[in-house]
Amino acid sequence: MKNLKISVQLFILVGGLIAAFAGATYFEVRSATATIYNERNQTLRTEIETALSVMKDFDERSKAGEFPAEEAMKRAFALLTKMRYEPDGYFFGYDYDVNLLFHINPKIVGQNFKGKADQNGLAYRDEIVKVGREGGGYVTFIGPKPGKDPNDYSYPKSVYAKVFEPWKVVIATGLYVDDLKSQIRQQIIEIVAVSAAIFVLALIAAYVLIRGITRPLDAIRETLHRVAEGDIDTPVPHRDMSNEVGMMAKATAELQDKVRERRAMAARETEHKRQIDAERQQNADMQAAEAETQARVVRTIGQALEQLAHGDLTVRCNDLGIRYAELRDNFNNAIDQLERTMTLVKERGTDIGVSKEEIRRASNELAQRTERQAASLEETSAALDELTVAVRQTAEGAREAASRVGEVRSEAEKNDRVVEKAIGAMSGIEQSSQEIGNIIGVIDEIAFQTNLLALNAGVEAARAGESGKGFAVVAQEVRELAQRSAAAAKQIKEQINKSSAQVGDGVQLVGEAGEALKRISAQVESANEIVIQIAHRANEQDTTLRSISSSMNELDLATQKNAAMAEETTASAEMLANDTGTLLELIERFRVSGGQASAQGYRKAG
Numbered sequence: 001m002k003n004l005k006i007s008v009q010l011f012i013l014v015g016g017l018i019a020a021f022a023g024a025t026y027f028e029v030r031s032a033t034a035t036i037y038n039e040r041n042q043t044l045r046t047e048i049e050t051a052l053s054v055m056k057d058f059d060e061r062s063k064a065g066e067f068p069a070e071e072a073m074k075r076a077f078a079l080l081t082k083m084r085y086e087p088d089g090y091f092f093g094y095d096y097d098v099n100l101l102f103h104i105n106p107k108i109v110g111q112n113f114k115g116k117a118d119q120n121g122l123a124y125r126d127e128i129v130k131v132g133r134e135g136g137g138y139v140t141f142i143g144p145k146p147g148k149d150p151n152d153y154s155y156p157k158s159v160y161a162k163v164f165e166p167w168k169v170v171i172a173t174g175l176y177v178d179d180l181k182s183q184i185r186q187q188i189i190e191i192v193a194v195s196a197a198i199f200v201l202a203l204i205a206a207y208v209l210i211r212g213i214t215r216p217l218d219a220i221r222e223t224l225h226r227v228a229e230g231d232i233d234t235p236v237p238h239r240d241m242s243n244e245v246g247m248m249a250k251a252t253a254e255l256q257d258k259v260r261e262r263r264a265m266a267a268r269e270t271e272h273k274r275q276i277d278a279e280r281q282q283n284a285d286m287q288a289a290e291a292e293t294q295a296r297v298v299r300t301i302g303q304a305l306e307q308l309a310h311g312d313l314t315v316r317c318n319d320l321g322i323r324y325a326e327l328r329d330n331f332n333n334a335i336d337q338l339e340r341t342m343t344l345v346k347e348r349g350t351d352i353g354v355s356k357e358e359i360r361r362a363s364n365e366l367a368q369r370t371e372r373q374a375a376s377l378e379e380t381s382a383a384l385d386e387l388t389v390a391v392r393q394t395a396e397g398a399r400e401a402a403s404r405v406g407e408v409r410s411e412a413e414k415n416d417r418v419v420e421k422a423i424g425a426m427s428g429i430e431q432s433s434q435e436i437g438n439i440i441g442v443i444d445e446i447a448f449q450t451n452l453l454a455l456n457a458g459v460e461a462a463r464a465g466e467s468g469k470g471f472a473v474v475a476q477e478v479r480e481l482a483q484r485s486a487a488a489a490k491q492i493k494e495q496i497n498k499s500s501a502q503v504g505d506g507v508q509l510v511g512e513a514g515e516a517l518k519r520i521s522a523q524v525e526s527a528n529e530i531v532i533q534i535a536h537r538a539n540e541q542d543t544t545l546r547s548i549s550s551s552m553n554e555l556d557l558a559t560q561k562n563a564a565m566a567e568e569t570t571a572s573a574e575m576l577a578n579d580t581g582t583l584l585e586l587i588e589r590f591r592v593s594g595g596q597a598s599a600q601g602y603r604k605a606g
Helices: 006-063 069-082 124-133 178-228 244-309 325-375 384-546 552-588 595-605
Strands: 091-095 100-102 137-143 155-164 169-176
Touching: 006 069, 006 091, 006 155, 006 169, 006 178, 069 091, 069 100, 091 124, 124 137, 124 155, 124 169, 155 178, 178 244, 244 325, 244 384, 325 384, 325 552, 384 552
Parallel strands: none
Antiparallel strands: 091 100, 091 169, 137 155, 155 169
């Protein structure tokens, strides 16, 4: 059925309905026929009940003594013989031996019909007695009809019989049913004629109705075929109909609108995809440029920090781009400050080296003079004036040495402050590195969140099906970009950690330089005290020389003390020289602007 056309299916439906109507008509005719026969049979039964009432009345009157039983039977039989009903009904009766007791034809009354059959071989009289004795029943047979040819046994007759027990008489009556057949035949003809007319009208109506359905459906099918071929401008017919065909036409028009919308959506999606591709390419270019800039910045800073770790304070970050200009300025300012500090330290170290040599020469001269004084003690008197001058010069040299040592101490204190500032600057660089590391961590977290958002967008695009494929591709690209950003951020963070470690090493070296300067300051302080003592002793010598006449023993004692002080001063000067050399060696590790000239000047002074 599913492969048949709708028109064929509708014709089959109409044919089935007509067949069902014909079947219903057939069963209706049979029911009507049965009803007609039943009405006739009910008539026979009613008449028999009437006859039985008559016989019962006579029986009761006989029992009442009105007349004998035989007389009652004769009167009852006579009355029943005279009774008639339409159309041609009468009564007759048999005893149990099939002897005819009364009949409309008195000639055959008293005859025995037991076992006698008609021309069809049916002993219908025996059947009448049998069904009557069984409580009542019908017997149908064929025989001649009164008023017709007596030899014509073609007329069907229906008989109803029932026994009257008190008299043992089976009373019966019957009617011919040939008129019923003609009546039924006439009704069948009328029903068939009406049914045929209804059938023809139904076919015509079905044809018109089916054509009214199939023609619009064909038109709509043709329109749908054109829509399938891409023609969405052809008007859809029959949209003005309010039935299912009109609904299909409206649905077809809606389909055309949906196709138009889908084409427009496809065009918009293509344009949107083009824009997304362009924007993605632009973002990729921007991110590539940004990654290149970041890599160049990190590479530049790494190289600068590497040179800084090797003591080169002349390194500078020149071009880090506009975005990292502040980082460049901070780095260069920190290096400038450190370079200025180390330059001052180198200059002060050179001065300390010169002062150290002067102190050492003065100490040597003092020792030599003290030795000469001890050797020429016997010539004291003769060379008293020279000794007085020498002692005076020694006092002046001691005061000058004390002044120089004070300056050296002041410079050492300044150098301590400069080193502390350098340590602070290096700590600032280390903090800046940590802040850069924090920024890189934020970038890494942003890349992680971007990756997570891209993953969620890919899941939603997969749920969207075909319409979400473009968004799935974009989500995948964004996810890969986020992963590359995370990898770049990780590499930058590793470089920053290395730079922080190198800056930490620089801080440690500068701290060691500060500790050396503090030791130098302590040694200078000790030398200052010694020089002050030398000056004090020189004054005492001058006083002693002025009072040399008081005691040569006191002069000898003073000379011995001066020799001891000279030895101590020489030892202190040597220690100061060694510490100064160590400090200068530490400072020489740093390369600053003009650093070569400073080193050469120091070596010449040494």
